[in-house]
Amino acid sequence: MLKKRTGRVLTAAVFALAGLIFVTSFNTAKGTDLRTDDSLLKLSDLIQQRNAKNGGLDESTASLRGDVDALADRDDGSTRAEDERFGALAAAAGTRKVSGQALTVTLDDAPQGVQAAPGYPEPQANDLVIHQQDLQAVVNALWAGGAEGIRVMDQRLISTSAVRCVGNTLILQGRVYSPPYKITAVGDRDRLEEALDASPSLQNYQLYVKAYGLGWKVDEHDAVTLPGYSGTVDLHYAKPAG
Template sequence: MTRSFFRPARLAALGVFALAGLIFWVSFNTAQGTNIRTDDSMLRLSDLIQERSRKNADLDRSTAALRRQVDELAGAEDGGGAGQRRRLADLEKGVGTRKLTGDGLTVTLDDAPTDATARIPGVPDPEPNDLVIHQQDLQAVVNALWRGGARGVKVMDQRLISTSAVRCVGNTLILQGRVYSPPYKVTAVGDPGKLRKTLDAAPAVKNYLEYVDAYGLGWKVERRKAVTLPGYSGTVDLRHAKPLE
């Protein structure tokens, strides 16, 4: 009397075929007739981000125009007198909603070439992250300029206020709903000598300059005469979370 049974090798083969079938089914279900090896989805996402950034820029300009109209109407109907209007104008300058003109500095930061190698003997070859501008690099420059007595700061074409946040995703900057690519320009209005002194003394800036020397990251400081910063055009309302009781 004979007994039929599966040998271990035959069981393993059946398992492999079953797993392969599962992989093919998942691949087909995911692709649904599309080429899943292309970057089309990422390109569409990038296009969507850029389009949203352009729309946000248009909304910023529209908001600024409406704010000017509201300010003009409020000023025309204000019965508080010239002294109160001057006080209001000073407050607006302090929070950054009015244009600001004066001497200052412009700092430009840029990524290194993608094929950059170490430019100093004994320094290891760079990793990809060593060749791009990071959020902390931009924040270091902005914070140093504020400490140097800047009366106003803008990053790219946007004025910073107390609630502004400089954030980077990869090597792109997201600032107040808009997206920017390097090179990044930071401009401050203030005493150029004090601004430069504080900038050069900042530890985080010194750390960035080490990468400039080692791998060729971009760095340029220009003295500016009578540079004009735009007024901040976004919302100035403070928003915060409050715990439930």
């Protein structure tokens, strides 16, 4: 008799556990396929929300920086030589606007359904998208060409800026961007173009432009003003020398 009761109790426990698993699975799926739920869409929405929030914070920081600079200019009691030295340091740091002749380089993914040009192998997925090294190659070439200031998309670069990509998505100073990518540099246009042409990395990139249709466009501007960098300039992993 005891064995029968024990068997009934175990049977009931098994059915109860099965019911619990069924209810939990139903509540989790909410009637949808667990493999095709909208979790990725929710993640995308979260990224867009954070991106918008970071953009708003950048604008607030820029406004406050302007107020601080105005107060400092009014009350600092510095000499002309000190003001000139500070201005030169601010220009080098990228926190002051810069104006002049400019170039804009636009990089873009290959068109959908593109076919390889005659004489080239069929492309792999990585051959058809812009990568981090492509953006870095453009930025490095423009610095080498004497750029006085560089803006990637709508953000001014400074010495601590890091151009990073996840897949073909650019993450720059807390903001997220998708192609096409625009890089604008203020400086002598002839020198900037020569530096772009002389870059071995960009010469290699041009092969993919020819073979698979990756986007490459260079526009000249007579006058462009790049705003100063408005984000934080605090150093977390370095300290002043001396």
